[in-house]
Amino acid sequence: MMNAQIKRSLLAIGALLAMTLPAAADRIYVSNEKDHTVSVIDAETMEVVRSIQVGLRPRAITLSKDYRHLIVAASDSDQVEVYDIATENLVRILPSGDDPEQFALHPNNKWLYVANEDDALATVVDVQSGEVVAEINVGVEPEGVAVSHDGALAVITSETTNMVHWIDTSAQALVANTLVDQRPRDAAFTRDDTALWVTSEIGGTVAVMDVATRETTHTIGFDIPGVSPDLIQPVGIKLTDDDRWAFVALGPANHVAVIDRETLRPVRYIQAGRRVWHLAFNADQSMIYSTNGLSGDVTAIDVAAQRAVKTVKVGRFPWGAAVLPAARIPRGE
Amino acid sequence: MTPRMLTATALTALTLLAAPIARTPAWAETLRVRIDYLAQTLPPQRVLSRLMERPRNEGLAGARLGIADNATTGGFLGHDYVLTDHVAAPEEDLAALAAPLVAAPGRIVVLNLPADAVDMILALPGADDDLFLNAGAIDDRLRGADCAVNLLHTAPSRRMLADALMQFLVLRRWDRLMLVQGPRPQDAVWADALRDGAARYGLRIDHERAWLEDADLRRNATQEVPVLTQARAYDAVLVADEDRDFGQFLEFNTWLPRPVLGSAGLRSTGFAPVLEQWGALQLHARFAEDTGRAMDAGDYATWLAVRAVGEAVTRTGDSSAAGVRAYLLGDAFALAGFKGRPQSFRGWNGQMRQPIPLVHAEAVVAMPPLAGFLHPQTELDTLGVDAPASECPNPPGVAP
Numbered sequence: 026m027m028n029a030q031i032k033r034s035l036l037a038i039g040a041l042l043a044m045t046l047p048a049a050a051d052r053i054y055v056s057n058e059k060d061h062t063v064s065v066i067d068a069e070t071m072e073v074v075r076s077i078q079v080g081l082r083p084r085a086i087t088l089s090k091d092y093r094h095l096i097v098a099a100s101d102s103d104q105v106e107v108y109d110i111a112t113e114n115l116v117r118i119l120p121s122g123d124d125p126e127q128f129a130l131h132p133n134n135k136w137l138y139v140a141n142e143d144d145a146l147a148t149v150v151d152v153q154s155g156e157v158v159a160e161i162n163v164g165v166e167p168e169g170v171a172v173s174h175d176g177a178l179a180v181i182t183s184e185t186t187n188m189v190h191w192i193d194t195s196a197q198a199l200v201a202n203t204l205v206d207q208r209p210r211d212a213a214f215t216r217d218d219t220a221l222w223v224t225s226e227i228g229g230t231v232a233v234m235d236v237a238t239r240e241t242t243h244t245i246g247f248d249i250p251g252v253s254p255d256l257i258q259p260v261g262i263k264l265t266d267d268d269r270w271a272f273v274a275l276g277p278a279n280h281v282a283v284i285d286r287e288t289l290r291p292v293r294y295i296q297a298g299r300r301v302w303h304l305a306f307n308a309d310q311s312m313i314y315s316t317n318g319l320s321g322d323v324t325a326i327d328v329a330a331q332r333a334v335k336t337v338k339v340g341r342f343p344w345g346a347a348v349l350p351a352a353r354i355p356r357g358e
Numbered sequence: 359m360t361p362r363m364l365t366a367t368a369l370t371a372l373t374l375l376a377a378p379i380a381r382t383p384a385w386a387e388t389l390r391v392r393i394d395y396l397a398q399t400l401p402p403q404r405v406l407s408r409l410m411e412r413p414r415n416e417g418l419a420g421a422r423l424g425i426a427d428n429a430t431t432g433g434f435l436g437h438d439y440v441l442t443d444h445v446a447a448p449e450e451d452l453a454a455l456a457a458p459l460v461a462a463p464g465r466i467v468v469l470n471l472p473a474d475a476v477d478m479i480l481a482l483p484g485a486d487d488d489l490f491l492n493a494g495a496i497d498d499r500l501r502g503a504d505c506a507v508n509l510l511h512t513a514p515s516r517r518m519l520a521d522a523l524m525q526f527l528v529l530r531r532w533d534r535l536m537l538v539q540g541p542r543p544q545d546a547v548w549a550d551a552l553r554d555g556a557a558r559y560g561l562r563i564d565h566e567r568a569w570l571e572d573a574d575l576r577r578n579a580t581q582e583v584p585v586l587t588q589a590r591a592y593d594a595v596l597v598a599d600e601d602r603d604f605g606q607f608l609e610f611n612t613w614l615p616r617p618v619l620g621s622a623g624l625r626s627t628g629f630a631p632v633l634e635q636w637g638a639l640q641l642h643a644r645f646a647e648d649t650g651r652a653m654d655a656g657d658y659a660t661w662l663a664v665r666a667v668g669e670a671v672t673r674t675g676d677s678s679a680a681g682v683r684a685y686l687l688g689d690a691f692a693l694a695g696f697k698g699r700p701q702s703f704r705g706w707n708g709q710m711r712q713p714i715p716l717v718h719a720e721a722v723v724a725m726p727p728l729a730g731f732l733h734p735q736t737e738l739d740t741l742g743v744d745a746p747a748s749e750c751p752n753p754p755g756v757a758p
Binding site: 124142143145162164165166183184185186187188190202204207208226227228229253254255256258277 | 433640
């Protein structure tokens with residue numbers, strides 16, 4: 026009771042502070058798979074301010090570590106595109122291999138690990154030089170990609186082979202392959218890189234894996250009253266840096282699950298749009314945004330309150346999102 | 359047990375399995391996995407429209423993609439997959455071709471054959487210790503009175519195809535129907551499945567018409583079909599025409615302006631080129647690389663069969679017919695079949711449970727099981743014969 030009151034007061038103070046600060050708000054970039062565009066959302070008003078024309082079937086989307094570039098996988102153009110944040114112009118096209126779907130950027134801000142969905146291949150491309158650094162054979166339909174925070178490991182999940190492929194980034198070579206449940210979609214390392222969390226869409230589960238042994242130590246299932254169990258299909262996953270929560274997009278179950286990382290149990294299911302696909306945090310992880318493919322919208326979720334705040338319509342079949350912190354928006358805009 | 363609980367069990371087994379894989383960077387031994395494919399080329403079809411002719415490599419092409427998918431996974435595990443195909447010519451003696459294969463101990467055989475040929479294969483000496491996956495025959499009797507403990511089915515049954523249509527008719531409240539039945543023997547069987555389905559779902563077939571095979575419908579459908587389908591009232595027309603000979607000519611030519619469903623118009627099928635969601639686009643893309651065409655139901659069923667075997671071997675490291683059969687019928691098995699829900703085998707008749715897309719030529723219209731058709735275990739079991747109604751005397755697995 027008391028706590029809630031304090032929280033409300035703090036929120037009110039926060040709101041007042043926000044009003045006194047300059048108008049700039051975080052900016053959310055959303056890739057629209059069937060529109061060949063990226064929607065730009067003002068996180069403060071939660072309105073789409075404009076859309077950027079990109080290559081065909083944009084899916085994975087991320088920002089460079091210095092926040093100067095937006096990187097988009099244009100799957101049907103068979104290329105990865107780099108946009109300048111200040112001008113929103115296409116400045117570089119990277120050779121990504123065929124059908125790039127997901128990717129993850131190494132902390133060195135150079136190596137982009139790209140899953141080539143149609144080719145059972147992972148391509149490592151240097152985003153600065155535009156050179157292909159390595160090509161690594163992985164399982165059928167590579168999908169989820171993650172790089173550890175220390176940069177030592179990259180992982181790729183393969184949807185039809187049902188494996189997590191572990192790549193030593195210093196050698197750019199596979200070091201291990203671990204079977205997981207059906208159709209692994211996304212992966213995320215914990216902040217200290219000791220554990221890897223992997224979602225399995227058709228298995229309906231999240232595997233918590235020990236990075237040292239590469240074994241699954243826990244398997245987390247979900248149960249939403251009134252939702253058929255086989256429609257609970259975990260896809261995107263994000264872990265908070267404070268080690269408290271995991272957020273999991275549950276696809277056609279139309280909810281985002283919140284997992285308590287201590288008990289490893291889902292504690293809340295947040296209703297989002299239809300077919301919740303991927304998730305993105307803002308810089309201080311106070312908000313998380315979900316892309317809802319079928320309903321064509323993005324839901325803003327308050328991380329502390331664990332509830333949906335607002336939903337905004339974007340383009341058709343939004344796939345992924347990336348958040349540019351307000352402080353990093355180039356001056357003069 | 360709910361499917362979700364089954365998955366938890368599966369994962370326990372998986373965790374154990376994952377350990378040696380992760381620790382073994384170089385694989386000492388190779389496990390050879392042999393899958394046989396047995397089919398007979400159909401005699402040339404008689405259909406009015408050349409667009410309805412089926413590809414000559416239908417079935418085999420799907421099995422080959424399944425093997426390629428399995429082989430990629432196998433490459434990481436030291437599992438070497440081989441597909442041995444045996445395709446009889448239309449006039450060839452299938453029994454003679456199949457006998458040595460069936461006689462060999464413990465074979466895993468994907469069958470792309472009509473129901474009568476499946477009966478014949480199962481009766482050959484030495485069949486008892488083989489595992490058969492039926493990817494061709496949709497006849498319910500193979501899942502009912504004529505079932506076998508070592509026979510699984512990846513092709514959906516006619517009953518499943520009928521149930522999917524009926525769910526949609528109920529959803530749309532198109533409950534007064536006309537049925538147009540073709541003259542070929544399988545049309546009668548399909549028409550019966552549609553009649554039974556309509557009765558189960560409380561729909562009324564008020565009018566029945568027999569199609570006569572003596573007109574060139576490309577020329578005079580506009581004259582013939584309105585007369586044939588003349589009646590005071592119906593909400594929709596069901597057409598039983600499994601070879602897809604004439605059904606498409608009913609569309610837009612019916613006496614009343616009503617939709618056509620069944621073998622033409624809105625069709626229920628295991629898979630179709632128009633499926634894009636649930637990753638199906640990737641499956642079509644991989645398939646098209648080798649064949650130059652999108653995947654259809656015939657190739658999907660053989661792909662499923664080969665992938666199911668691959669999944670069993672991947673999870674167990676056991677490539678024997680008995681080991682694969684046990685895993686496929688166990689609680690742990692679930693296959694991602696690009697239709698949005700995990701697919702597994704029904705213990706009571708060996709049928710793979712799966713969503714049934716309802717499609718027309720250019721789009722997916724719906725994906726039964728439709729919301730609102732409930733089942734205590736899994737909504738997928740609203741499609742096809744459920745355990746309590748099963749007439750299979752030798753169930754492949756234990757009924758729940």
